[in-house]
Amino acid sequence: MSGRENVRFVARIYGQNVREVLDFVEDFSELGDYLDAPIKTYSSGMMARLAFGLSMAVLFDR
Numbered sequence: 748m749s750g751r752e753n754v755r756f757v758a759r760i761y762g763q764n765v766r767e768v769l770d771f772v773e774d775f776s777e778l779g780d781y782l783d784a785p786i787k788t789y790s791s792g793m794m795a796r797l798a799f800g801l802s803m804a805v806l807f808d809r
Contacts, residue, residue, distance in 0.1 A: 750782040750789070750797050761805050768804045775800035 748756070751769065758768040773782060776796040786794065 748786060749784060750776075750778060750786055753786055753797070754782075754801055757801055757805060761807060763805050768801070771804040772797065772800040775803065 754769050754772050755765050758765045776782070776793075776799075778793060778797065781789070781793060782797075786797070789797070
């Protein structure tokens with residue numbers, strides 16, 4: 748899965764607005780075109796920025 752697909756997947760699981768979550772993660776992570784690359788190609792820093800942005804965008808305690 749790409750980073751973008753991963754963000755969409757998690758947003759849907761938690762019932763969040765996919766567009767809002769994706770916009771936030773795109774801005775926060777600053778991954779640019781790499782968001783469309785498979786996450787298996789990400790460096791550890793890229794993976795951390797994606798995961799941290801996603802954790803800030805999704806309200807997990809709902």
